[in-house]
Amino acid sequence: MHLSPLKPLILAIGLLSVLPALWAQPDTVSIMREVDIEEVQVARSRIQKEVIPVQLLEGQQLKRLSVHSVADAVRYFSGVQIKDYGGIGGLKTVNVRSLGSHHVGVFYDGIELGNAQNGVVDLGRFSLDNMEAVAMYNGQKSAIFQPAKDYASASALYLQTRMPRLAEGQRHRLSVGMSVGSFDTYNPSLLWEQRIGQRVSSSVSTELMRTSGRYKFTYAKKDGYDTTAVRQNGDVLSMRAEAGLFGQMQRGEWRAKLYMYRSERGYPGASVREEPGKFKHQDRQWDNNVFAQASVRQQLGQAFSLLLNGKYAYDYLHYVSDPRLDVTTMYVDNTYRQQEVYLSAVSLYAPVDWWSASVACDYQHNRLDSDMANFVYPLRHSALTVAATSVDLFRFKLQASLLHTYTHDITRRQGSEAADDKSRFTPALVASWRPFWSTDLNLRAFYKRVFRLPTFNDLYYTFIGNIRLKPEYTTQYNIGVTYANAWKRQALRRIELQVDAYYNQVEDKIIAMPTSNQFRWTMLNLGYVEIRGIDAGVQSGWALGPVDMDLRLSYTYQRAQDYTTPSSEWYGGLIPYIPWHSGSVIAALNWGRWALNYSFIYTGERYEAVANIPENYSLPWYTHDLSLSYSQLRLAGVEWRVTAEVNNLLNQQYEVVQCYPMPGINFKLKLNATI
Numbered sequence: 161m162h163l164s165p166l167k168p169l170i171l172a173i174g175l176l177s178v179l180p181a182l183w184a185q186p187d188t189v190s191i192m193r194e195v196d197i198e199e200v201q202v203a204r205s206r207i208q209k210e211v212i213p214v215q216l217l218e219g220q221q222l223k224r225l226s227v228h229s230v231a232d233a234v235r236y237f238s239g240v241q242i243k244d245y246g247g248i249g250g251l252k253t254v255n256v257r258s259l260g261s262h263h264v265g266v267f268y269d270g271i272e273l274g275n276a277q278n279g280v281v282d283l284g285r286f287s288l289d290n291m292e293a294v295a296m297y298n299g300q301k302s303a304i305f306q307p308a309k310d311y312a313s314a315s316a317l318y319l320q321t322r323m324p325r326l327a328e329g330q331r332h333r334l335s336v337g338m339s340v341g342s343f344d345t346y347n348p349s350l351l352w353e354q355r356i357g358q359r360v361s362s363s364v365s366t367e368l369m370r371t372s373g374r375y376k377f378t379y380a381k382k383d384g385y386d387t388t389a390v391r392q393n394g395d396v397l398s399m400r401a402e403a404g405l406f407g408q409m410q411r412g413e414w415r416a417k418l419y420m421y422r423s424e425r426g427y428p429g430a431s432v433r434e435e436p437g438k439f440k441h442q443d444r445q446w447d448n449n450v451f452a453q454a455s456v457r458q459q460l461g462q463a464f465s466l467l468l469n470g471k472y473a474y475d476y477l478h479y480v481s482d483p484r485l486d487v488t489t490m491y492v493d494n495t496y497r498q499q500e501v502y503l504s505a506v507s508l509y510a511p512v513d514w515w516s517a518s519v520a521c522d523y524q525h526n527r528l529d530s531d532m533a534n535f536v537y538p539l540r541h542s543a544l545t546v547a548a549t550s551v552d553l554f555r556f557k558l559q560a561s562l563l564h565t566y567t568h569d570i571t572r573r574q575g576s577e578a579a580d581d582k583s584r585f586t587p588a589l590v591a592s593w594r595p596f597w598s599t600d601l602n603l604r605a606f607y608k609r610v611f612r613l614p615t616f617n618d619l620y621y622t623f624i625g626n627i628r629l630k631p632e633y634t635t636q637y638n639i640g641v642t643y644a645n646a647w648k649r650q651a652l653r654r655i656e657l658q659v660d661a662y663y664n665q666v667e668d669k670i671i672a673m674p675t676s677n678q679f680r681w682t683m684l685n686l687g688y689v690e691i692r693g694i695d696a697g698v699q700s701g702w703a704l705g706p707v708d709m710d711l712r713l714s715y716t717y718q719r720a721q722d723y724t725t726p727s728s729e730w731y732g733g734l735i736p737y738i739p740w741h742s743g744s745v746i747a748a749l750n751w752g753r754w755a756l757n758y759s760f761i762y763t764g765e766r767y768e769a770v771a772n773i774p775e776n777y778s779l780p781w782y783t784h785d786l787s788l789s790y791s792q793l794r795l796a797g798v799e800w801r802v803t804a805e806v807n808n809l810l811n812q813q814y815e816v817v818q819c820y821p822m823p824g825i826n827f828k829l830k831l832n833a834t835i
Contacts, residue, residue: 218293224757231283238714252284258720265313276526308544341828377821398423412458781814
């Protein structure tokens, strides 16, 4: 592989290293403490410490929410739209600040989840049963000691699973759970944590989920919602199993994980068919996902730290659509197999407390095989290198990075042609200023340039792919303010506030266009979109006598406009499914062993197609969820926790995506036992 485009990066590293010489600041924090900050980024009250806009749900907040998957939890973040194609079995993808699902990096315990085939990660497959924290960053994490892949996305979703927490002298811990709910849902789970030695522990987590996915919904005729039907072919049978090893070293740590997921599911499809009243679909999908990953973090001397990551992933997908069972579809019976190898090395140099610099080099190999006719069997070699620097003068913080991405594609079918090599530099600049010593008020801003590579489907899908596609670029601008305060003898104990205004541009957007045959489309670079918006969030803690209350509010205003074709009638119109206003509320009350949680989600008016006309106008929708739990009940040496949930309390009939109806009121009962 030819990597000559990496040479200019050496100059960039030198330039970034010279910048800190212009600054000076007394030493206040040891080098080891800076490394530790990386490990506790999921602390509860840290909005004011983040240079980059971040939103976090962790610990008890996640447990109290009436949610099953990561996709359900992410809905409570501002600036986020979840595309949910109906029920537990439907595909669930995340879109942050209207940039598209392909611009969201999803990281599992610090290493990115990849999908070179279509670039989309289905968040519905990741349960919250073993999840400790879910964090959403716009831009990138507020740290430079991280792999190059962490710099390569316009936004990043970090999923942090639970690490063993064993008390002094405790050798093991067993937690068993069982959930039953509406739509014939059964969800048993098990977590085993074991202390192997003084510095080594292990964790095994597994769960099974089964549901029929059958729920009633109403659909509209010309005179309104007046007919009831049952959502069908939404059944899911899935199994997840994870095993992890965690170790401590002198001035360092390591961890390794094996993850397995298998599922069979039906895709409910759209509730519109040529034959009136026919809502049954027969599309089926089988998944088998396995990955093994490991990470080592070590401090070398007083100024150097090293982070090594490695991963191997295998993904199997089998999809069937039979027109003999569903006359509105074309016949599809294809199998896809993806393999990924990922290696990363990050070095951090921090000779003084106020300045640090890092260099990260990542290599990724992707391979896609399929039984499709005329398939070209693509391979991709990717090399990512980043140089970054950070200056921390307490009241002023500055971070700068320059990422270089190089890719080389190969097709293994004789006579086929591969896309040209890609070589791109993308910068980022982040700054934060605290104007007053006595007030925890911070002003922040960032600029970032990002591009996403065309996926294997974009380039090589039979009869559709276009190897001449250019990368899709995004440019992000953000300014914001954060404020935090705490009190000891008042009802209001703490408050954290963040408000950010942003402007995004998407250039050379990759879109699919039909050709002379409706079954043959082609991929083109045609799109240009501008997004303007405001994200706001408030978190507060209250002490009302014997009752503690946590209150979280989020709000988003967005205006995402399509400026692709000046001659179009819809030039400057709003892009589909992006609401003008959206928001959420989470309120948690704690009284002794009792916990009551209320959550509310609001999605405002929007359009469901490029044509902004009344026929495509969609009314707002909202849901109310309640949960009540009783914990720390000890019987026969076992600690019990029981939770009852009511979701969509008002039984609202709504659709996140047009013609994909969502469930009405539903119930769930959870029982957990810990030994």
